[in-house]
Amino acid sequence: MRIRKATSGDPWGDAVRRATTATAGALPGAVNEHDWNDVATRDIIAVVLYSLHLREHQRVERVPWKSVLWHLWDDGRVRALAHEVLPAAGHDLTDADAADDLVVRRWRWLTRTWDPNAPIRPRGREPWSAVLHHGSGERAAMPEPRWDGMSRDNGMGVPDPAVEVRTRASACAVQTAIIAERGGYATYERVRVIDGEFKGQRGYVMELGWADDDATQTMEGPAGYVVDLDDTEGTQEFDAHQVKRSRGHRWPRRPARSLKSERPTLEFPPLQSCAENLAKILERASNSEVVEDDLRGLIASATEHVHSRIDWQASAEPRFTWQVLQHQYRLPERSSPKEHAVIWEITLTRHLHDPEPTHLLALSKEEALQMLARCTAPSH
Structure with a gap:
């Protein structure tokens, strides 16, 4: 072309x-x-x-x-x-x-x-000029x-x-630019429902809907909105003609005594036992067999677990993003002369939003890095 x-x-x-x-x-x-x-x-x-x-x-x-x-x-x-x-x-x-x-x-x-x-090295400072001068005159x-x-x-x-x-x-x-030119409601803008089952209720726009036309490669809209209503659990979807701008409150404030006027209470998930944590790691790994039964039993008896990200990097060609994770489990003194049991995990993706990341396990850092090198090699 x-x-x-x-x-x-x-x-x-x-x-x-x-x-x-x-x-x-x-x-x-x-x-x-x-x-x-x-x-x-x-x-x-x-x-x-x-x-x-x-x-x-x-x-x-x-x-x-x-x-x-x-x-x-x-x-x-x-x-x-x-x-x-x-x-x-x-x-x-x-x-x-x-x-x-x-x-x-x-x-x-x-x-x-x-x-x-x-x-x-923030911009605006004296540049490095890409070299460091040594006393010998050598440049690195x-x-x-x-x-x-x-x-x-x-x-x-x-x-x-x-x-x-x-x-x-x-x-x-760009959605904001379209709304500025053609009208519509932006995210977190307050609206009132003027038609349908929820007529009269008010809430905040959470998402915008657009009509996707692949034939012309255009998006028309906003064609509709996802609205978080004050007095209805969850969110509701509306066509554009069903809502109108409302005044009186700004995100995230709600009318007094409305269903959502109180700030939600933060609920934290219960702490996992070491056995439960290991089970989740094994479930997502494609080579869970490297963690043998004896080690699984030791970890199940562990008293606490700590997890660290050792590295997080990416390559453009071939396209990979990887994380190297270290999972440590504190062992009771009576069960092992070692203080900790350690499992290494590599997470590989081919895209930031990869829906199916690859998880690989190793029993030492050296094994993990060797596995990473093999998986990300250009010929892989």
Whole structure:
């Protein structure tokens, strides 16, 4: 497929500016150029705007938000659009040294993985210049700063690519832009039911519903709302014409003496015994047989259990995210000369939202790391 660029002086710049305005509309203030989440949310929208500008031969400002929202419904659609359109327009997405191509640089930033343990080096400080000078004149490469030198409050330990982490936030920002242009109610906005079984009741919008048209690749709406009513357990779904804006309270306040006027009591799950905890770990593991009966019996007699995440990393090619977990069980003195029994667990996913993660067990850290290396090798 050949893509002919629509006429515009700086379409990528136009896309970034329009995406910045949309992202800011969903934030308490302006987009913070030093915040990883803000920048990722904005740049995902910009890539979709720019790609649709190329594919549809429209100026960026004329690309309809309903088309952008359809592509932002999940990161798979974002990736498919970018890989379909951008290379055909001369953007080599495989070029790691595309210093002069801002689009490629941003796409590679959005699809790379991150090291949550990298050293912190905020932007604005004197740069490392990527080298450390030694007295001998030798130069050693300096590590990359965590989050590209940006701050990151939400999801600060997640190593997965920004396109997986923030596409949903980008979709929410575009939904807010659509509501601002065409009307509708945003999340946590107070509404009154004007038709149907719950007529007269009030509550807060919790989710927005959209009509997904795959043929035209557009999202129409809001077509409906999920509302948390003051005097009804749970939530209820309504078509857009069944609700109207209401005033008098702001989230999360409720009218006095309504069903949900009292703050819910936090209920914590009961503590698991060591035997129950081990059973859950064995149930999800694909190689539970490595924990033999003798060790299972020892752990069942343990007095307490402690769990630590030793590592959490990701790779872009091949795409893997892994966590290395250590499960420790304190043994009673009479049952074993050892103070603890230890099981190592590796959790592997191919995507941030992978519904079927792989769980593998090992009896030593060395075995666990060897298993991890085998599973994440390029040829695996």
